[in-house]
Amino acid sequence: MKHIFFSPALLLILLFVGSATGQQAEFNRASEPVENVWVFFTDKKGVRFDPLDFFHPKAIERRLRHGQDLMDPMDFPVREEYLQGVRQLADSTDVVSRWFNAVSVFAHPAQLERIAALPYVARIQPMTLVALPAGREEEISLTANLSSELQELREAQISHMKGQWFFEHGFDGQGIRIAIFDAGFPGVDEHPVFQHIREGGQIVATRDFVRRRQDVFGKNSHGTSVMSLIGGMDDSLRLGLATGAEYLLARTETWTEYFSEEKYWLEAMEWADRMGADIINSSLGYTYHRYFPEEMDGQHSLVAHAAQKAFQKGILVVNAAGNEGSSKYWGVIGTPADVTEVLSVGALDFPSLIRADYSSKGPTADGRMKPNLAALGTAVVAGKNGLKKSSGTSFASPLLAGFAACLWQKYPEWTNRQVYDAMQHSATLYPYFDYSHGFGIPQANYFFADPGNSFRPTFDFVSTPEGVKVMIHIKSLKGEEDPADRFLFYQVQDEKEKILEYFVVKVHLIEALTLDPADFSPGQKAVVHFEGYTATWNF
Amino acid sequence: MRLRFFFLLIIGLLLTAPLDAQEVVIHEDLKGDTLKPTFGMNRKHYRHSFLGSHFFLGDSEGPSGKLRTGLSWAMEYGIRYKRRFNNVFSGGIEWSVKRLAYIPSDWGMAVLPYEEEIRKERLVLIQTGPGIYQRINFQKRRGDFIGRFLDLGVYGYWNFSSRHVYSYDNARDERVKVKTSRLSYIQPFDYGVLARLGFNNFVIRGSYRFSDHFKENSGMEEFPRFSLGLELGLHPK
Structure with missing residues (x-):
């Protein structure tokens, strides 16, 4: 040295x-x-x-x-x-x-x-935002015919929303204009899944906001997959519900320009408004690059304000909740899914229809109820070529955008607020709500005269010396005598109805649950939901 | 008979096993959610582990010494603590364990009984110790993530293991491997400065060693002092 x-x-x-x-x-x-x-x-x-x-x-x-x-x-x-x-x-x-x-x-x-x-x-x-497409890298390309499991999945994409009620009654989103904001739509101009849309001249306008041109049929196929879940059709079988809707395709995302997406998203929002969009589907979320979870209050981001303004103008904005559910540091929904007026969609696992572990949870930083609804997060989608299986809240959001289009076609006089509210009211858990599933999965049969719409009590509270027992009704199980593998939802609320804790349990016995009064403070209540019926026990 | 016995045993176990009425699939407790966390990538405190590897640049300080570039390298594992001062400045300490392997192209430290030719030779040091650094972040406005940064710091390591290994073929054409540990000519401590250029998880790191590896009277030619390599930050999601 x-x-x-x-x-x-x-x-x-x-x-x-x-x-x-x-x-x-x-x-x-x-x-x-x-x-x-x-x-x-x-x-x-x-x-x-x-x-x-x-x-x-x-x-x-x-x-x-x-x-x-x-x-x-x-x-x-x-x-x-x-x-x-x-x-x-x-x-x-x-x-x-x-x-x-x-x-x-x-x-x-x-x-x-x-x-x-x-x-x-x-x-x-x-301006410092990076959007994360809410799709996950769990794609399996399907080169051959769909396996029976995947056929089942494709059918479930529609049936878990009881979507067949729409198309069997002639509602396919016709007359409704849907704008999709994504990272690219390669294959939409030639993929057979979109043939009916092309032949019907239903792609009204396209705009690549990143490259400042009209061609959007290149780059990342995330948008192709998303669009297939709104209105794609494979061999006359639907991948999404809005096969008759009109489309505005906007490429707003790029991986090469680090902090650019916010302005493109905003610009696309104004373009979609000007072009007459009724619904905007955005399977993108803005999270940790710019924000902290405690800022997810629907006020911090410019895109949140833009989404509010779009709602004021009568547009229904459907947005993926995000894929940060299992993240130790994030966990909650991103923005603009944190905006009250945005229909935020969480993802469910198949076949359980329980929250997928990656699906971002609520509440918002200021304690509001989010996500609003949930749908399957694993789906058979269109890739650049052929079909593939993908998962993420990205794929739950377009399923509900297609649902909204069909509903709006059925009630063309409704405002976006009415469509938003009606979808929540039709959902499987409503009026029960939790921060993983929202109000559950919207059900198309709710809007038709389906005898299955009338729910009777499915359980009773029985006070016993050991506690308050939740006893399942055998007769309420629609012909099935065994409650096994059914899910019971319950939560603990304080006197102001704030959710303190919530659970989803798999029920194995008729005596499904015992609530020990010692675990509850005076004024607290247990809200329980099972098979379409919700009841409350006050302690 | 035996089959029947096992069948009855299994049935019996199933019947006597406690049967739960429910299986909790999801449980979320929101009671503690009002506490603002202080631990995170861009919060007051953060801690993560890292893996690194680097190569030595340049020649040894002497007429004969040349390292075989690409084969002489170091690998490192460590734990780093970061204390955030503001969105631009932070600082912290780290502790790492490092294995350095120097492979000379023509070194001749090996002591051979006859005129055999050395087949392989390397000097391996295993060291551990702390580093301290100052971080400057280039993204003033960012959320809870690492971002792009420059670290400047110093380190000091204790060489707790040193080994000289070489092999040669003897007169009977057998491969002989000679290992010598606790080398008396190795300095016990290393120190130097380091710089890192980071892009979230990915880091380019360089360092300059001020201390000598070899003791002054050992007669050894000092190895290159510069090193350049990559590091991967392991950030739990």
């Missing part, structure tokens, strides 16, 4: 002095990289807007159906002088948002300082 003079202690001191003064550290600003930010403007004074010229007739029809003013300032264009002013100071700009009266800007910190000083700039917000 002669050749170099070095003191580790000196280095340590230097390092930690640096840390202590870190908050005030000033970098060489010229060397700082260009940032991508949103620049929000103060007003839209003096702009001209003609809704009849701007909107697709379907968008006008939807607004009128929802009793909305066609001259909503939110839809007015951003002032061109403001855009020019920012463009002169910035490196470049790209996405312009009418809804948020904002523009996406690339600029150095010094440039941003000058932009912020403009009198018509309200605020600047960094």
